[in-house]
Amino acid sequence: MVNQATKAPLLAVNNLNIRFPSVHGAVHAVRDVSFTMGREKVAIVGESGSGKSQTGRAILGLSPGQVSADSLIFDGIDLQRLSSKAYREIRGKRISMVMQDPKYSLNPVMSIGKQMIEACQIQMKVSKKQALARCMQMLEAVRIRQPQRVFKAYPHEVSGGMGQRIMIAMMLLSSPDLLIADEPTSALDVTVQLQILAIMDDLVQDTGMGLILISHDLPLVASFCDRILVMYAGRIVEELDASKLDQAQHPYTRGLLSCLPSHATKGQPLATLERQDSWLDEALENRGLRV
Amino acid sequence: MTDHQEQAVIAVKDLAIYFGRGEHQVKAVDQVSFAIPPRQSFGLVGESGSGKSTILRALAGLDHVDQGQLLLDGEPLQIKRTKAFYKKVQMVFQDPYASLHPRHTVDKILAEPLAIHGFKDIEQRIIKVMDQVALPHKFRFRYPHQLSGGQRQRVAIARALILEPEILLLDEPTSALDVSIQAEVLNLLNRLRAELSLTYVLVSHDLAVVSYMCERVAVMQQGKLVELLQVDQDGKTYPKQAYTKQLNLASQGYDRARIEQFIDHD
Ligand SMILES: Nc1ncnc2c1ncn2[C@@H]1O[C@H](COP(=O)(O)OP(=O)(O)OP(=O)(O)O)[C@@H](O)[C@H]1O
Ligand SMILES: Nc1ncnc2c1ncn2[C@@H]1O[C@H](COP(=O)(O)OP(=O)(O)OP(=O)(O)O)[C@@H](O)[C@H]1O
Ligand SMILES: [Mg+2]
Ligand SMILES: [Mg+2]
Numbered sequence: 001m002v003n004q005a006t007k008a009p010l011l012a013v014n015n016l017n018i019r020f021p022s023v024h025g026a027v028h029a030v031r032d033v034s035f036t037m038g039r040e041k042v043a044i045v046g047e048s049g050s051g052k053s054q055t056g057r058a059i060l061g062l063s064p065g066q067v068s069a070d071s072l073i074f075d076g077i078d079l080q081r082l083s084s085k086a087y088r089e090i091r092g093k094r095i096s097m098v099m100q101d102p103k104y105s106l107n108p109v110m111s112i113g114k115q116m117i118e119a120c121q122i123q124m125k126v127s128k129k130q131a132l133a134r135c136m137q138m139l140e141a142v143r144i145r146q147p148q149r150v151f152k153a154y155p156h157e158v159s160g161g162m163g164q165r166i167m168i169a170m171m172l173l174s175s176p177d178l179l180i181a182d183e184p185t186s187a188l189d190v191t192v193q194l195q196i197l198a199i200m201d202d203l204v205q206d207t208g209m210g211l212i213l214i215s216h217d218l219p220l221v222a223s224f225c226d227r228i229l230v231m232y233a234g235r236i237v238e239e240l241d242a243s244k245l246d247q248a249q250h251p252y253t254r255g256l257l258s259c260l261p262s263h264a265t266k267g268q269p270l271a272t273l274e275r276q277d278s279w280l281d282e283a284l285e286n287r288g289l290r291v
Numbered sequence: 292m293t294d295h296q297e298q299a300v301i302a303v304k305d306l307a308i309y310f311g312r313g314e315h316q317v318k319a320v321d322q323v324s325f326a327i328p329p330r331q332s333f334g335l336v337g338e339s340g341s342g343k344s345t346i347l348r349a350l351a352g353l354d355h356v357d358q359g360q361l362l363l364d365g366e367p368l369q370i371k372r373t374k375a376f377y378k379k380v381q382m383v384f385q386d387p388y389a390s391l392h393p394r395h396t397v398d399k400i401l402a403e404p405l406a407i408h409g410f411k412d413i414e415q416r417i418i419k420v421m422d423q424v425a426l427p428h429k430f431r432f433r434y435p436h437q438l439s440g441g442q443r444q445r446v447a448i449a450r451a452l453i454l455e456p457e458i459l460l461l462d463e464p465t466s467a468l469d470v471s472i473q474a475e476v477l478n479l480l481n482r483l484r485a486e487l488s489l490t491y492v493l494v495s496h497d498l499a500v501v502s503y504m505c506e507r508v509a510v511m512q513q514g515k516l517v518e519l520l521q522v523d524q525d526g527k528t529y530p531k532q533a534y535t536k537q538l539n540l541a542s543q544g545y546d547r548a549r550i551e552q553f554i555d556h557d
Contacts, residue, residue: 020437024429048441048469100440100467104389143555145340149315157310160385160463161339161496183440186466187385189338189496190541194550201547216469223544259474261503266526269481270474270503 009036010210011059011178014070018054018063029054029065031234039208041201043221043242045256046231052214053100055231056180059212060097061087075177093123096171097180100214102163102187106155113151116170123174138169141199143192160187168196175207182214197224218245218256230256232279252279299326300458300490301333301350305359308345319345321514322359327507332484332491334501334522336538337511343494344385347460350492351382378408381451382460385494390447391435397421397446398431404454420449423483425475440467448476452483461493465500477504498542502526510535 018030030051035042044052057063059072061079072079074095082090099105107115113135120131139147142165150158150166158166164187171179179200185193201224203209215221221228222245230238230253238250248254255273308320320342327333335343348354350361352372361368363380384390391400401420405413421428424445435443444467451459464480465473477500483489495501501508502522510518510532518535520528530536537553 046469048467048472049439050469053439101386101389104386146315146317149311149317152315159340159344163386165339183467187339187463187496189336189341190498190538191553192339193496194541194545195553197545198547198550216467216473218470219544223546256470259470261474261477261499262526266503266522266524269478272474272478273471 008076009073010038010075012036012071012073013055013059014072016055016058016067016069016072018051018058018065018067020065029234030058033231033234033236035229035236035239037210037212037227039204039210040227041204041211041213041225043225043228044212044214044231045216045218045221045228046237047233047252050231051234052231053182056097056182056212056214059178059180060091060095062091062097092119092171092176093174094176095178095180096174096176098164098167098171098182098184100182102160102167105167106163108155110154111151112153112155112158112166116151116166116173119170120173134173135169138173139166141172142166142169143195144169161189161192164188165192165196168199172199172203175203176209178210178212179203180212180214183216184213186216193220218260221245237279250279251276298328299362300329300364301492302326302362302365303346303350303359304362306346306349306356306361307358308342308349308354309357318514320349323509323511323514323516324359325509325516325519327490327492329490330484330488331507332493332505334505334508335492335494335511336496336498336501336508337517338513338534339496340513341511342514343511344462347382347462347492347494351380351460352376353382374408377404377456378454379456380458380460381454381456383447383451383462383464385462391443391450393435396432396434397426397438400435400446400450401453404450408454416453420453423452423479424449425472441469441472444468445472445476455487457488458490458492461491463495464493466495466497473500480504498538502528510538 014034016030016033020027020029033055046052054063054065058067116135117128117131120134136147139150144150144162144165155163164184168184185196200211204211213221213225222242225242228240228242228245229236230250232252238248238253240248258271261270304324306320306323310317310319337343345354349356401417402413405416410416426445426449430438430442448464465476468476484491493504503526506522508520508522509516512534518530518532520530522528530539540549
């Protein structure tokens with residue numbers, strides 16, 4: 001499934017595992033996750049708690065858990081061998097991540113403008129004036145109505161969706177090679193949501209950025225992304241072309257599709273999932289592995 | 292709408308809420324009125340930054356009111372909300388992480404409202420509510436940062452439900468959840484509404500969720516209520532305003548050509 005067989009992939013993740021040791025026994029949050037991607041749009045969907053965010057954070061070298069992998073290669077760079085200084089050079093510049101809790105990732109006691117300028121200067125090594133212009137440009141690009149006001153505001157003074165857009169603007173300041181966007185538009189009205197996705201789409205088309213989009217919105221990722229990875233209980237249980245979501249084979253993926261509210265379901269309870277332990281083993285067999 | 296006014300559980304009359312002053316003043320809520328009869332599920336949708344959360348926060352007594360009135364069971368709400376108010380009205384916040392105390396375990400987060408309101412059967416209620424929101428018991432002694440986004444949101448919903456309120460103010464309650472958990476939470480909310488005769492105000496950007504859950508939907512844009520929609524039995528709405536029609540179109544998925552045609556409704 002390497003989509004650009006001739007070129008080296010942008011990102012190759014090989015048997016990633018993340019564990020959280022605790023007094024009640026270890027939580028094995030991510031189990032043998034492997035995937036390869038080029039400069040394309042890859043969606044990660046899946047159950048809450050299935051390890052999507054932790055996978056993203058591990059690529060950025062920011063997982064709080066115990067991370068191990070056979071290899072984690074970004075654009076020919078072995079991420080596991082990077083010094084923390086070298087990682088800082090990559091993080092935020094070449095690989096950026098929009099976190100799932102946007103407001104939580106902003107500093108509550110610093111104005112939004114100050115944070116943006118600081119991030120911009122670190123990422124791009126430009127003057128304050130150039131940074132200011134770039135920040136304003138990005139706030140407008142993400143359709144913030146009054147960029148001047150928002151620039152002076154503190155995080156608690158903006159709405160949920162504005163917070164998300166500010167984070168997206170910050171992560172795109174320096175045109176990264178890989179953007180990991182964790183539920184980046186979940187608090188946005190649908191119109192703005194599509195407009196923001198269009199910005200990311202342009203970056204993929206024009207600058208060759210790779211995008212990992214973590215999302216719960218199956219119809220949306222099916223219409224937007226190139227490929228979909230489905231995670232369940234820490235594993236990738238299915239890998240699909242986005243246009244073929246309706247042909248999904250795994251019972252978990254098929255179950256997800258039947259849970260969506262629609263016209264047809266008004267007044268009736270929604271279908272829910274009966275989760276089965278056997279799904280874990282099937283997943284391994286599908287990928288040609290033995291349990 | 293005026294004919295609902297007498298028996299409405301919640302009425303919002305000419306509500307205006309402003310932030311800041313001078314050229315950067317925001318009319319977060321600009322002359323909004325609606326009334327919600329008992330046991331109705333009332334949806335609020337619309338543009339990001341259009342004042343939906345501000346309305347909910349004002350109802351919950353967490354934001355100031357510049358003009359207009361908020362009525363509960365026909366009685367104007369006082370600025371300082373009473374303990375009885377919070378027994379009756381509970382809110383689920385949009386940002387579950389910010390609203391959960393980072394140094395409290397799930398157990399403590401759930402026990403606290405029970406203690407404040409003098410409940411005795413704390414243990415049973417915690418177990419019951421964790422089951423209701425499909426949160427496995429093993430999470431009971433974890434801290435919020437040790438949970439995934441969806442798990443945190445279920446804690447937030449559980450905390451609101453645990454006092455068995457009559458009115459729930461729900462701000463994007465399922466936007467952090469995967470669709471299977473979303474289905475469980477929506478089914479739970481519907482079941483509780485039927486069993487306990489609850490009234491909901493539900494903010495969501497997901498039009499499919501709102502039309503599945505609600506009988507009426509208010510569409511907000513830049514602080515104003517631009518349209519009040521009736522949801523028919525098949526979950527369909529018939530919008531007249533251009534802004535609402537565009538929202539409906541946008542909810543049909545990513546289509547580059549369509550996006551280019553979106554206009555900003557200023
Ligand atoms: N610091 C931690 N300590 C212990 N367990 C943790 C910690 N952080 C995360 N986990 C667990 O790791 C698992 C994976 O979490 P992750 O945040 O990756 O889920 P997710 O797929 O992003 O879910 P969601 O869709 O709900 O955001 C979860 O079960 C979570 O409870
Ligand atoms: N404490 C505050 N100080 C200053 N401005 C505020 C404050 N709270 C809200 N606002 C402003 O009021 C407007 C409405 O915000 P609100 O949070 O109600 O929007 P919303 O409709 O919930 O949006 P979203 O869908 O993005 O969550 C925004 O422009 C926001 O910046
Ligand atoms: Mg997550
Ligand atoms: Mg809001």
